[in-house]
Every structure is written in structure tokens, then in C-alpha cells.
Amino acid sequence: xxxxxxxxxxxxxxxxxxxxxxxxxxxxxxxxxxxxxxxxxxxxxxxxxxxxxxxxxxxxxxxxxxxxxxxxxxxxxxxxxxxxxxxxxxxxxxxxxxxxxxxxxxxxxxxxxxxxxxxxxxxxxxxxxxxxxxxxxxxxxxxxxxxxxxxxxxxxxxxxxxxxxxxxxxxxxxxxxxxx
Numbered sequence: 001x002x003x004x005x006x007x008x009x010x011x012x013x014x015x016x017x018x019x020x021x022x023x024x025x026x027x028x029x030x031x032x033x034x035x036x037x038x039x040x041x042x043x044x045x046x047x048x049x050x051x052x053x054x055x056x057x058x059x060x061x062x063x064x065x066x067x068x069x070x071x072x073x074x075x076x077x078x079x080x081x082x083x084x085x086x087x088x089x090x091x092x093x094x095x096x097x098x099x100x101x102x103x104x105x106x107x108x109x110x111x112x113x114x115x116x117x118x119x120x121x122x123x124x125x126x127x128x129x130x131x132x133x134x135x136x137x138x139x140x141x142x143x144x145x146x147x148x149x150x151x152x153x154x155x156x157x158x159x160x161x162x163x164x165x166x167x168x169x170x171x172x173x174x175x176x177x178x179x180x
Contacts (some may be wrong), residue, residue: 008131045100047178048125050156052172057163059099059120067106067118068161076101082116082178085130092132094148098123105129106163108165113150118163133178144168
């Protein structure tokens with residue numbers, strides 16, 4: 001049997017794939033020090049799709065505007081860059097979500113542990129803008145997206161447009177597909 005090809009291109013692809021897995025599922029061993037920008041700034045924007053509603057995370061405007069869910073269309077207001085922040089607790093990797101149209105990051109509308117809306121703010125190093133993904137049982141393409149500051153889940157309202165932080169549970173509306 002023929003050995004797989006190796007070389008710079010193949011090695012980069014393997015490293016980038018490893019980074020994607022590391023960012024979403026927290027595999028610290030997969031991240032090389034010199035490859036941390038592979039899914040950082042300049043990463044291709046992607047849709048963030050809710051498992052239950054099948055709608056996409058959507059920007060509604062500028063600074064402090066709420067983030068909602070709406071039909072997926074590929075429009076820039078519905079596309080998000082995942083920017084790797086770095087390793088965190090329990091081996092998970094933190095990332096932030098930057099909207100492709102506004103350049104603003106998903107954040108808590110109010111800095112509180114209370115359940116509440118998600119808004120957009122200027123991107124910063126604040127924990128309220130940092131998220132990590134915990135895979136959904138045997139459906140690894142979906143993950144619960146958890147806020148670093150509050151440990152609450154990104155939650156898509158069933159029957160409405162709101163996207164909130166909410167106490168984590170097993171509801172399908174708290175699972176999201178993010179293609180890194």
C-alpha cells in the first residue's frame with residue numbers, strides 16, 4: 001500500500017485540521033505554538049447554525065445591537081469568524097465570534113450572570129466575549145457554546161429570533177454548528 005504524501009502542504013493541512021479540532025473540542029495536544037493564527041484573524045467567515053431552529057446567528061447592526069437568529073443566507077451579517085483566544089480551564093480552547101459584516105464580537109448585552117440577550121461590542125480580551133464548545137454526545141458536529149465569564153450557554157429561542165445566554169441544559173436549541 002502506498003504511503004500518504006507528506007511535505008509542507010500536507011503538514012499545514014494536518015496542522016490546520018488539528019487546530020480546528022482543538023478549538024472546538026479542547027484538544028490541547030493538537031495545537032502547535034507557531035500555528036495559533038491558522039483559525040485566528042483572517043479565518044474564513046462561517047455560518048453558526050442552531051440545531052433546533054436551523055437558523056443562523058445574525059447581526060442586527062452596530063455597536064450594542066442584539067444578535068438574533070434568522071434564516072441562513074450566506075449574507076455577511078450571518079457570517080462569523082472564529083478567532084482562537086487560547087487554552088483555558090479543563091483543556092477547552094476559548095474563541096470569540098466576530099461578525100463578518102460589522103467586525104464586532106458576540107458579547108453579553110449586560111455584564112451579568114443573569115439570563116439575557118447577546119449583543120455585539122468592539123472586540124476585546126474580555127471573558128464575556130470568549131466562548132468554548134462542548135460537543136453534543138455522539139453528534140460531534142454540534143456543540144454547546146458556553147460563555148467563559150458566566151458558564152452559560154448560547155441559546156436560540158424556539159419560535160422567536162432572540163439569542164440569549166441561558167443556564168445550560170440538554171435542549172437542542174443550545175447546540176450550534178460552527179464550521180471552522
